[in-house]
Amino acid sequence: MTALVLAELSDGAVAPATLSAVTAATQLGGPVHVLVAGAQGAADEAAKIAGVEKVLHAGDAAYADMLAENVAPLVAGLMDGYDAFLAPATTTGKNVAPRVAALLDVMQVSDILSVEGPKSFTRPIYAGNAIATVESSDAKLVITVRTTAFDKAGAEGGMASVEAVSGPGDAGISTFVGLEAVKSDRPELTSAGTIVSGGRALKDGETFQQLITPLADKLGAAIGASRAAVDAGYVPNDYQVGQTGKIVAPELYVAIGISGAIQHLAGMKDSKVIVAINKDPDAPIFQVADLGLVADLFEAVPELTSKL
């Protein structure tokens, strides 16, 4: 069983999510190849990933923006030589992989948490309130990988060969217009060791900044938010943690003024240590918190920031 992993790129470099997908691919038991659709530099970087045997590099500009309309036929065309295709369950992977699956007439297994057998996997359903074990009967596997559930393969130590590949190119039905990226010097949410998240209780964008940012600075943390905080415009959409936002599992997750709705818990309950600050002693967030503080955040957060 040979597996092909779609590399996730960020600013032209191999993103950590790729390394988790490589680990999942390795667990299928056969050789692992990585497809890099983008710059040569990223392909050379991917060639160093521990456990990767070969890197396929698609340098055609049609693939540079990861448009699913162009990338999916490229992947489908390469799949003759592979038994499995894996992508990290990032927004890119979720956009491309089902399109590949349909082209191959395969039912995708989404967001796997573990590999149980050659064709058997666990995956969360109902916002993580249940875990299903599913077995595929398709000839080929198409899988997206929940990155927090798999350790990262080593970014160094591999010596894969790099081979240029090409596909049908531009399908001519879609164009990339632009990316409005939120630039920040903070660690990226899905790979951060510590996350401070704020909820609706933060009142507005300014208050959110005034209270959450200094605490995050003290802890060297990434900043997250509940859906309510994003909907209310305190912070941009890519801060959202939860069933429909980002799935995170840092060493430390600090939830401030977040009630702990199941959709929010779905995104953070695998964190190593959870701290919650909430004025309501019955808030559901306390049922998953290792350390809870029942307090008014407007007093407790500045005090915490000053004492750390």
Add this chain to the structure above:
Amino acid sequence: MKILVPVKRVIDYNVKPRVKADGSGVDLANVKMSMNPFDEIAVEEAIRLKEAGAAEEVIAVSIGPAKAQETLRTALAMGADRAILVETDAEVEPLAVAKILKAIAEAEEPGIVMLGKQAIDDDSNQTGQMLAALMGRPQGTFASKVEIDGDHVSVTREVDGGLETVKLALPAIVTTDLRLNEPRYASLPNIMKAKKKPLDTKTPDDFGVDVTPRLKTTHVGEPPVRQAGEIVPDVDTLVAKLKAMGVA
């Protein structure tokens, strides 16, 4: 232009799902069911496009048991013009749903098929992308803004890195994210009116689609439970504990 909106009947998002003791699935007996929240957003967007003059007709379609009629009536009460129920008691996987939707889209020729980005029960996040692949049409997934511009549609997408905009040639597939709009509530008169709107019933066989599952669910279990920890009395204790745990 027509807009086709697939809507799925799922567990209400306020209900905490309970796993059956025998590991066969989630207990849905006597549980409140509703329209998938992302699909409500899709219906709303389609109706707004119609209200803005960009579309003439909104068709809701559901694949599921007879009770999925209720979900379709909700879509009709919100403002969809007519509905199609593809009735089956089988568990239909996204690939088969996409094949059925493709057959319907070929007959109806909608300019846009507007789906939810994921259904909150199975959380697959696949159907729209699969439909787009099967039809060879472009896809604007996880949409937070949809603007029609002649024979193209601009879709702003919620992606991990921020907001991405793509321009797609019509006809196109769009899947909705949460912040696209706030769905309206159906008014009582509209609920009454919806009862008289046309609802066609079909079966997967009418479209020649084999819905035999490709994935077999062998077990459904509880996620690992997290034990509640302790409530600390004050900030000083919190700081001391965090330091002792080595995380701050």
